[in-house]
Amino acid sequence: MIYVLYSIVSIICVYTARHYWFTLNRLFGFQRHPYIDIDTADWPRVTVLVAAHNEEKVIANILGALMTVKYPGDRMLVVPVNDRSTDRTREIIDEFVKRFPGRIRPFHRVTGKGGKAAALKDAMEMVETEVILIFDADYIPGSGLIKQLTAPFFDPEVGGVMGRVVPMNCGANLLTRLLDLERSGGYQVDQQARMNLHLVPQHGGTVAGVRLSALREIGGWNDRTLTEDTDLTYRLLLRGWKTVYQNRSECYEEVPETWQVRIKQIMRWAKGHNQAMVTYGLQLLFGQHRATLRERLDGALLLGVYIMAPFTMVGWVLALTVFYQGVAPLHGVLAILGVTAYATVGNMAAFFEIAAAVRLDGNCKRIRLLPFLILGFTVSIFAVSWAAFSQVKDALTGAEFHWDKTERYRKPAS
Amino acid sequence: MNPYLAVAALVVLCVVVFLLPLIPALVELEREEDGLALKVIQEHAGEIRYFADGFRNYIKALEPTLQECLVSGGTAKGRMPDGAEYLVLGRREEAPLLPLEQHDEICPVVLATRADLVLPSATTFSRDIYAGGGFIGGIENCYRAILGDKDVRLGRGSRVMRWVHAVGEFRADEGCQLYGRISSDSAIRLHTGCSFLRLNAPRIETGPATRTEDQGKRTSSRPLNLPRMLYDHDFQIGAGNEFVGDLVVRGRLRVGAGARVWGNVKSGGELIIERDVLVSGTLISATRMHIGLGCTIRGPVIAERELEMEAGTRCGSPECPTTVSAPNITSAEGVAVFGTLWAREHGQVVKKA
Numbered sequence A: 001m002i003y004v005l006y007s008i009v010s011i012i013c014v015y016t017a018r019h020y021w022f023t024l025n026r027l028f029g030f031q032r033h034p035y036i037d038i039d040t041a042d043w044p045r046v047t048v049l050v051a052a053h054n055e056e057k058v059i060a061n062i063l064g065a066l067m068t069v070k071y072p073g074d075r076m077l078v079v080p081v082n083d084r085s086t087d088r089t090r091e092i093i094d095e096f097v098k099r100f101p102g103r104i105r106p107f108h109r110v111t112g113k114g115g116k117a118a119a120l121k122d123a124m125e126m127v128e129t130e131v132i133l134i135f136d137a138d139y140i141p142g143s144g145l146i147k148q149l150t151a152p153f154f155d156p157e158v159g160g161v162m163g164r165v166v167p168m169n170c171g172a173n174l175l176t177r178l179l180d181l182e183r184s185g186g187y188q189v190d191q192q193a194r195m196n197l198h199l200v201p202q203h204g205g206t207v208a209g210v211r212l213s214a215l216r217e218i219g220g221w222n223d224r225t226l227t228e229d230t231d232l233t234y235r236l237l238l239r240g241w242k243t244v245y246q247n248r249s250e251c252y253e254e255v256p257e258t259w260q261v262r263i264k265q266i267m268r269w270a271k272g273h274n275q276a277m278v279t280y281g282l283q284l285l286f287g288q289h290r291a292t293l294r295e296r297l298d299g300a301l302l303l304g305v306y307i308m309a310p311f312t313m314v315g316w317v318l319a320l321t322v323f324y325q326g327v328a329p330l331h332g333v334l335a336i337l338g339v340t341a342y343a344t345v346g347n348m349a350a351f352f353e354i355a356a357a358v359r360l361d362g363n364c365k366r367i368r369l370l371p372f373l374i375l376g377f378t379v380s381i382f383a384v385s386w387a388a389f390s391q392v393k394d395a396l397t398g399a400e401f402h403w404d405k406t407e408r409y410r411k412p413a414s
Numbered sequence B: 001m002n003p004y005l006a007v008a009a010l011v012v013l014c015v016v017v018f019l020l021p022l023i024p025a026l027v028e029l030e031r032e033e034d035g036l037a038l039k040v041i042q043e044h045a046g047e048i049r050y051f052a053d054g055f056r057n058y059i060k061a062l063e064p065t066l067q068e069c070l071v072s073g074g075t076a077k078g079r080m081p082d083g084a085e086y087l088v089l090g091r092r093e094e095a096p097l098l099p100l101e102q103h104d105e106i107c108p109v110v111l112a113t114r115a116d117l118v119l120p121s122a123t124t125f126s127r128d129i130y131a132g133g134g135f136i137g138g139i140e141n142c143y144r145a146i147l148g149d150k151d152v153r154l155g156r157g158s159r160v161m162r163w164v165h166a167v168g169e170f171r172a173d174e175g176c177q178l179y180g181r182i183s184s185d186s187a188i189r190l191h192t193g194c195s196f197l198r199l200n201a202p203r204i205e206t207g208p209a210t211r212t213e214d215q216g217k218r219t220s221s222r223p224l225n226l227p228r229m230l231y232d233h234d235f236q237i238g239a240g241n242e243f244v245g246d247l248v249v250r251g252r253l254r255v256g257a258g259a260r261v262w263g264n265v266k267s268g269g270e271l272i273i274e275r276d277v278l279v280s281g282t283l284i285s286a287t288r289m290h291i292g293l294g295c296t297i298r299g300p301v302i303a304e305r306e307l308e309m310e311a312g313t314r315c316g317s318p319e320c321p322t323t324v325s326a327p328n329i330t331s332a333e334g335v336a337v338f339g340t341l342w343a344r345e346h347g348q349v350v351k352k353a
Helices: A002-028 A059-066 A089-099 A116-126 A145-154 A174-196 A212-217 A228-238 A259-286 A293-303 A308-324 A333-346 A349-360 A365-397 B003-019 B022-031 B050-072 B092-097
Strands: A046-052 A076-083 A107-109 A131-136 A158-167 A208-211 A242-253 B076-079 B085-089 B110-113 B129-131 B142-148 B152-154 B159-166 B169-172 B181-184 B187-190 B195-206 B228-231 B235-237 B242-244 B246-249 B253-255 B260-262 B265-267 B271-273 B283-285 B288-291 B301-303 B306-309 B322-332 B336-350
Touching: A002 A174, A002 A293, A002 A308, A002 A333, A002 A349, A046 A059, A046 A116, A046 A145, A059 A076, A059 A089, A076 A089, A076 A116, A107 A116, A116 A228, A131 A145, A131 A212, A145 A158, A145 A208, A145 A242, A158 A174, A158 A212, A158 A228, A174 A242, A174 A259, A174 A349, A174 A365, A208 A212, A208 A228, A228 A242, A228 A259, A228 A293, A259 A293, A259 A365, A308 A365, A349 A365, A365 B022, B003 B022, B050 B076, B050 B085, B050 B110, B050 B129, B050 B142, B050 B159, B142 B152, B152 B159, B159 B169, B169 B181, B181 B187, B235 B246, B253 B265, B271 B283, B283 B288, B288 B301, B301 B306
Parallel strands: A046 A076, A046 A131, A076 A107, A158 A242, B085 B110, B110 B129, B129 B142, B142 B159, B152 B169, B159 B181, B169 B187, B181 B195, B187 B195, B228 B246, B235 B253, B242 B260, B246 B265, B253 B271, B265 B283, B271 B288, B283 B301, B288 B306, B301 B322, B306 B322, B322 B336
Antiparallel strands: A131 A208, A158 A208, B076 B085, B195 B336
């Protein structure tokens, strides 16, 4: 038992060190933005896929925004992927098709497997361009975003591109403010540090792009996964394609405003991520493929982020058990020193990362909300652990994954 | 001491210590002093002419005065709506009427004219300048910003702190330091010793004017459906060889003299392009790139650390403008870039080797 505890503590320490490495890199390291300066070029033709399932509240906003972006109109085709919507989504899309003839070609899907990946897979019949950009319907792209997300595809090594997601409803309540801080840490520090260090920036499946030839090479969209973005990241990596992150390609999104929706969202992410870990973990670490050593290690750590929650809970239980059994690991004194050191340095790691991210964003006073993150972390750790537990249960009982659509809060555009 | 009281005091103390960091958090939650969404810059999208367009709108208020002075040949002084002092000149030869009493003085007014503008030397112009006619600056001047509706020429050793936009040709004589954005709707020419950051024009050339042939049309467009070849170590394309396909090399890459590459090229290490090479697509190096004499690159050129371009290099074409970007760029005289030349940290024009 004590060795299991040692193992868990060791892995937690690795993640702690990683937090500090990433944060210090963002604060003091060389920052890579190699493609952001490409503002003049012979821009390629692109297809923008907008995934929409019952999105009557938000679909008009994104289609309207896409019609005003600075990209040659004859080289950009918008394909709203209307996935079996039962509300006014189809009607709104068709109105836009009439208003902007030739610039929007809708894909109305009325039957088929549920989920974004399955819808995107079916929509590929509409795609003829080498560059594909993907947005969820609740996002609002800025005028320069399409060029920024397309620019990295001039690099023949790039298979996928990911932009930065910025919550637009962050002031709604405590939850949205906490999610705003978490997103800040995740993108401003984690993703950009991975980009700087030539590690594995994660494809997020929205505000993102993928190269058609790379997608075909890896076998297209995988509709058997709950997180097609994580799945895509690893399949691209294993075939020698890079996913790059563009920190300055920012796009607004809506974050959940209720804890129930947030819990459902993070549970889906956790299940999809764990699924990718089981599918690609060993192959990534030990298989014969084109990923570098640092990509293998970072990729493996990235795959493990959600499984760390149940691991941590097991660690807590083991630590208490060991304590009440009267076992003094590492002669007692060393253990106390270790626990004390971790309490001061280790527990600070995630807070330090988010504080640095908020500061890099040029914000000041929202940093005062940092102590409340304990609340967010606590909810996440239990939700993610429950997701892992139910995933094992589903695997044993043969239950199918269930896709929960994230609720929208915006008032419909008039 | 009463043990119950001691326990109660301990509990209260613990609660206070636990709640202490939450006080600022609760204040922020209640007052929402920093609760707005992160400001995502969406308006200008990095548009190089953004400030020039803004200044053009700003001086619209001066339009009647500019026209009046042009017709009457007189000058006019006053204040802009934001309180900034302006001086409108009616004739080219009135530039000596600037509010300057001694050498090396700072000219603190917004300067505007519809006529040609010839400025004295060794002067700092701390406010923006608008010239409806041609603009000729004296030597070793320092400018904040210039908007010129015709050609703009800066004298030797001048400095620009923010931006210049010329509708006509922009020309900087030897040793100018161009810290901000320089754009032209026609052409930009930088002489030896000029340093620069961000340039944009249909045609950007370094060194003295020479008769150069537009080679853009000479390079036929690349084949479609190119295969991608990936090499994990160093790689070399031999001199005079032809390579068809997208090439990704994770080590160093050398492209031999006179080689033809029909596709995009990426190197994870140093990328050396020898003389007279043609690349029909993109050139990217994750570290340092050297482009030899007389090379032609059709697509974007990106070096993540350093880029050197030798004489005769041509990037992009009038029909297909492109971007050349690196933190540090050294360009010899005789280089032509069609589109954007962007040195994040430092760009320098040097004499031919």
